[in-house]
Amino acid sequence: MERKPHVVAIPYPAQGHVIPMMKVAQYLAENGLKVTFVNTEFNHQRVTKALSQTGNIHELVNLVSIPDGLESWEDRNEHGKLAEASVKIMPKELENLIQEMNRTESDDIITCVLVDFYMAGILPVVEKFGIKRAAFLPAPVALLALTLNVQKLVDDGIVDADGTPLTNQPIQLAPLMPKMSPMNFAWACFPDPSMGKPIFQSIIQNNESSKLIQRLICNSSTELEQPALNFIPNCSPIGPLLPSSHRLGKSAGHFWPEDSTCLAWLDQQPPNSVVYVAFGSFTVFDAIQFEELALGLESTNRPFLWVVRQDTNRDNEIEEAYPAGFAERVKNRGKMVGWSPQEQVLSHPAVACFISHCGWNSTVEGIGNGVPLLCWPYFADQFLNRSYIVDHWGVGLGLEKDETGIVRKEEIRVNVERIFDDEGYKSRAVKLQAKIFSSAHEGGSSHLNFHSFINWIKDN
The missing domain is CATH 3.40.50.2000 (Glycogen Phosphorylase B;)
Structure with a gap:
């Protein structure tokens, strides 16, 4: 029997990261890959509890879990604490999981690990095994451009070494990219200001680990973010990840049961x-x-x-x-x-x-x-x-x-x-919808990028 390439997918442990990674996992599985999806134990319980209505996801994707490093009573909405605990605990837990899976599933040893970009701290462990290393960005490419340039923001006096804004003056990383107010930088606008520093530090650490990424895909498209994609040329858009554009089944990975x-x-x-x-x-x-x-x-x-x-x-x-x-x-x-x-x-x-x-x-x-x-x-x-x-x-x-x-x-x-x-809003939304669909459907740029990524995984 022919061996299937085996992908292990690991999202950042938050709802907005788990759902799009699950879509990627489904699409990989439907294109002939074996996929194991790794949630934290806390989120795994929530996802499986909410899954009862969600079709055949178990037939497509193997769902497993590892600890997130927090105690059962600790608040998973405290992003700073979650980011710190994840970096400390999850790499070792993943190492144990890979060893166990390669030992017990000799016909399907792991070919590739696909991590959320903001979980790149896991990649040094993956490198030890000589496995292909890929990352998925579930956020806009403009955010990636910002986070990869945090050291320049410090050097230019826009934020201090803890990420605290030192100016109100909006910045623009490249022509035609969105202008960003430092007060609204992703780590600086949390309702709890104390979260800013640990998240900023985790971004700096993550940037270092991200150098180990061999392929980077994102839930975006050239129609949505061409200037940002020009700025980060190695980021390959495969989006939008919508059921109608990728013929995916019902969305899975929710933390709460859907009220239909x-x-x-x-x-x-x-x-x-x-x-x-x-x-x-x-x-x-x-x-x-x-x-x-x-x-x-x-x-x-x-x-x-x-x-x-x-x-x-x-x-x-x-x-x-x-x-x-x-x-x-x-x-x-x-x-x-x-x-x-x-x-x-x-x-x-x-x-x-x-x-x-x-x-x-x-x-x-x-x-x-x-x-x-x-x-x-x-x-x-x-x-x-x-x-x-x-x-x-x-x-x-x-x-x-x-x-x-x-x-x-x-x-x-x-x-x-x-x-x-004002019918202009609806008219522009429908026009943009048509453009992004054309890229995700067969022959479009996102569709071709996704299949190039799949072929890279399959290629020995």
Whole structure:
């Protein structure tokens, strides 16, 4: 029997990294590779619990886990602590896993390890085994350009040695790339400022390890990020990773079970009428902001679908967080769910616009379905993605905070109306959708890049 090349895929242990890596894993498996997917033990339990509705993923991809270095009671939302623990613990755990798998699966010894770019600290271990070393970037290439140039930012006096911004002056790494405010650099805009230093230090360490990467692929396309791709020429775009563009099955890798009742609810709504609202896996609001958001959605007088995780409101239990009488007043046009099958929602003809935190997955899924966005970034690369959406692609608007740091209900209502009233946003979103699809379909640049990557893995 012919041996299959065997890929071990390792995402960074956060929801926005696990889902796109799982898409890559599925596509590799459907193209004749054996794939083992390595989550942390904590995330593995969440993913397998939420998987019950997700088709044949177990038949395609072998799911295994290793420790993340944190105690069971520690908060996985503390990115600085998670990054530090991962670098210390996970390389040794991976080394043990590779040794065990090569010993027990002699017919399918590991050919290639594919890591999340921001887990490159694992690669020195992989190099010891003489295995092919590849990395996947689930974020925009412009973020990679920024993080690879952190030492230059220090040398130029834009940030200090801990990554703290020393100026407000926006920078532009290359012509036609997005302008970035130092205050919104990915490590500098966390709600908890103490996270900035450990994340900045982990970026510096990661840059050193990233020199061991032999092939680098990313969830982007030339239509989305040509200037950034010119700036980082060894980064090969294979995106957008959308079911319709890669004929993938149902999305897997979610940390929460999807509530599919919202799809039947969408079926009852008129075409291009629904405001879809979702803020990813990390965004939290205080009681004032949560209430303003609820009242803002109510004031649009339009149907809305709102994804409200149990931990969305940091001050109150969700059941007590809504304004008095809100649920009763919006019961005929508002639906709230804990987690949604987002790609199916965004492809539904009833959805007219998307109020989003602008995570890269949500950004790509929004434009991949021709849906205009209202941008409400929270942290990390989300401010950069807003710049793409608003300033570069013209497919959305930014929601602005007032002097107290709150996005008010009137700001929400007014900008929802602007998106509905100006057909240019929808028109540009649909045009961009067509362009990125052409690159991902057979013969397009992303499609050719993906198959070049697969052939590199298969090539002895």
